[in-house]
Amino acid sequence: MATETHAAATDAAHGAADAAHGATTSVCLNEYGGAIGMPQLCGEWMGNQVFWLVVTLVVIFFVLSKIALPRIAGILAERQGSITSDLAAAEDLKHKAVEAEEAYNKALADARAEAGRIVAEAKAEIQSELDAEIAKADAEIAAKSAESEKAIAEIRAGALEAVKEVAKDTAKEIVAAMGGKADAKTITSAIGTRMKG
Amino acid sequence: MEGDIVQMGAYIGAGLACTGMGGAAVGVGHVVGNFLSGALRNPSAAGGQIATMFIGIAFSEALGIFSFLVALLLMFAV
Amino acid sequence: MATETHSTEAAANGAEHAEEGSSLVFHPMDQFIVKPLFGDGPVGTFTITNVTLWMALAVLSIILLLVVGTSRRAVVPGRTQSIAELAYGFVYKMVEDVAGKDGLRYFPYIMTLFMFIVMANMLGLLPMAFTTTSHIAVTAVMAMVVFLSVTIIGFWKNGFGFLSLFWISSAPLVLRPILAIIEVISYFVRPVSHSIRLAGNMMAGHAVIKVFAAFAALLAISPFAVLAITAIYALELLVSFIQAYVFAILTCVYLKDALHPHH
Numbered sequence: 001m002a003t004e005t006h007a008a009a010t011d012a013a014h015g016a017a018d019a020a021h022g023a024t025t026s027v028c029l030n031e032y033g034g035a036i037g038m039p040q041l042c043g044e045w046m047g048n049q050v051f052w053l054v055v056t057l058v059v060i061f062f063v064l065s066k067i068a069l070p071r072i073a074g075i076l077a078e079r080q081g082s083i084t085s086d087l088a089a090a091e092d093l094k095h096k097a098v099e100a101e102e103a104y105n106k107a108l109a110d111a112r113a114e115a116g117r118i119v120a121e122a123k124a125e126i127q128s129e130l131d132a133e134i135a136k137a138d139a140e141i142a143a144k145s146a147e148s149e150k151a152i153a154e155i156r157a158g159a160l161e162a163v164k165e166v167a168k169d170t171a172k173e174i175v176a177a178m179g180g181k182a183d184a185k186t187i188t189s190a191i192g193t194r195m196k197g
Numbered sequence: 198m199e200g201d202i203v204q205m206g207a208y209i210g211a212g213l214a215c216t217g218m219g220g221a222a223v224g225v226g227h228v229v230g231n232f233l234s235g236a237l238r239n240p241s242a243a244g245g246q247i248a249t250m251f252i253g254i255a256f257s258e259a260l261g262i263f264s265f266l267v268a269l270l271l272m273f274a275v
Numbered sequence: 276m277a278t279e280t281h282s283t284e285a286a287a288n289g290a291e292h293a294e295e296g297s298s299l300v301f302h303p304m305d306q307f308i309v310k311p312l313f314g315d316g317p318v319g320t321f322t323i324t325n326v327t328l329w330m331a332l333a334v335l336s337i338i339l340l341l342v343v344g345t346s347r348r349a350v351v352p353g354r355t356q357s358i359a360e361l362a363y364g365f366v367y368k369m370v371e372d373v374a375g376k377d378g379l380r381y382f383p384y385i386m387t388l389f390m391f392i393v394m395a396n397m398l399g400l401l402p403m404a405f406t407t408t409s410h411i412a413v414t415a416v417m418a419m420v421v422f423l424s425v426t427i428i429g430f431w432k433n434g435f436g437f438l439s440l441f442w443i444s445s446a447p448l449v450l451r452p453i454l455a456i457i458e459v460i461s462y463f464v465r466p467v468s469h470s471i472r473l474a475g476n477m478m479a480g481h482a483v484i485k486v487f488a489a490f491a492a493l494l495a496i497s498p499f500a501v502l503a504i505t506a507i508y509a510l511e512l513l514v515s516f517i518q519a520y521v522f523a524i525l526t527c528v529y530l531k532d533a534l535h536p537h538h
Contacts, residue, residue, distance in 0.1 A: 026317065026318060028308075029308065033305075033308075034302055034305050035302070035304045035305050035307070035308050037304075038304055038307075039304055039305075039307035039308045039309065039410075040307060040409070040410050040411045040412070040474065040478065041411070042309075044317075044318060045309040045318050045324075045326075045410075045412070046412040047319075047320040048309060048318050048319065048320055048321075048322055048324055048326060049309065049326050049407070049410055049412045049413050050412055050413075050416050051320050051321060052324075052326050052327045052330050053326075053330065053407070053412075053413050053416055053417070054416070055330075056330040056331070056333065056334055056391065057387060057388075057391060057417075059334050060333075060334055060337055060387045060390060060391055061383065061384070061387045063334075063337065063338055063341075063342060064337075064341065064383055064386055064387055064390070065383040067342050068337075068341035068342050068345065068359075069341075069363070069382075069383055069386065071342075071345050071348065072341070072345055072359060072360060072363045073363075074348070075345060075348055075349075075350075075352075075356075075360065076360065076363070076364075078348075078350060079350050082350055
């Protein structure tokens with residue numbers, strides 16, 4: 001519109017510029033190379049566009065369907081595959097880890113049981129030894145005390161004899177001093193009776 | 198003189214045609230707004246409907262583009 | 276782009292514009308001009324033009340991304356390979372979700388369309404670039420290819436059962452003929468909206484950027500204009516991806532209709 005009016009108004013004035021520019025090559029261009037109307041509606045250019053569009057689309061289609069799309073699909077499938085196998089491997093490793101933990105726990109429990117057993121054995125051994133020692137010591141103590149009792153009894157018996165002797169002598173002396181004649185037999189029996197009583 | 202009147206009419210018509218684009222703007226806003234209010238109510242279902250929203254936008258926007266095209270035709274091609 | 280021609284033109288037109296009292300030069304549509312790359316001859320069907328250049332660059336970037344980027348076949352991917360795999364997975368899942376398992380046979384075709392559109396859109400955002408997808412001729416061919424192949428697939432898979440797509444058996448019997456007419460019309464409008472949506476989006480974004488670029492010549496509002504260009508550029512980056520996505524997903528929807536026409 002605007003350009004059209006320009007063109008009409010200044011047709012003569014711009015003869016020189018026109019010549020410098022070269023003659024107008026299209027019905028859709030004014031003499032300055034500007035567009036007349038909408039370039040989209042210029043029928044003269046449509047054949048060119050359609051031709052190159054068809055060429056372009058065919059080239060893109062063959063590049064995509066022969067090279068690009070199979071390759072990208074392959075990459076994606078490969079990645080999917082490796083992800084799946086990695087996941088499987090991870091699952092495997094997880095199982096192994098769980099197994100290892102179980103084995104460890106089992107070993108730990110075994111070791112604990114073993115330790116308990118050893119401790120109990122040692123305890124039993126020590127107890128039996130202790131018992132034996134105690135029995136031995138008791139026996140020794142019993143023997144020693146029996147011995148001492150015997151010694152005491154002997155001493156006591158000895159003392160009793162001595163007392164009897166002393167009493168007999170003393171009694172004989174006392175009887176003699178009182179002017180009597182003490183017969184040894186009587187005195188002994190008398191003392192024996194007294195001592196018992 | 199007669200050409201000037203035709204040109205004036207064409208320009209006025211182009212301006213009037215551009216008001217059609219406002220309708221397209223309202224339409225697109227309506228589509229997206231309703232999509233959003235629906236999506237906020239049920240966000241889990243929203244993801245699958247984005248394509249539908251774009252189809253709706255495309256249909257309502259096309260009419261605005263038509264009015265713009267009419268304006269361009271009046272400006273440059275009549 | 277048309278910028279070189281622009282500058283000479285602007286120089287030539289400077290006096291004229293000053294006379295007219297208009298300081299702004301709007302040529303938002305000049306960026307869509309098809310020009311021969313070599314020489315100034317007319318544009319014939321087989322001429323090598325900027326269309327050829329930018330489509331070739333799109334092919335090159337697709338090859339760089341999807342073929343060279345994946346050449347190491349690493350199980351743990353690098354950056355380029357990640358993007359390639361992401362693009363593959365994205366389109367694959369889209370086809371599977373929307374068109375179903377039996378739609379996966381057509382996955383390479385949809386991948387071709389998606390990769391071409393997304394690359395052409397993104398390359399078109401480079402400064403001085405030519406956006407091939409902003410031309411209705413280009414998008415219309417793609418949309419017509421989709422429309423025709425989907426129709427052929429529909430009749431080939433279902434025979435005349437494909438026509439049950441238009442006969443909505445869940446509707447009341449009285450309404451069915453009316454709905455059938457509406458369905459048929461909407462079926463034939465599909466390629467129109469399919470192609471114009473993409474071309475219109477691309478054209479609109481680029482034209483708006485160009486308009487703001489012209490505003491940047493005014494000193495008073497140039498900071499605002501530059502900011503606006505930045506913001507619109509970001510929006511266009513989003514739009515160029517979303518439009519490729521929408522084109523692909525609508526193709527999948529049409530494919531699903533062809534494979535399973537029964538409502």
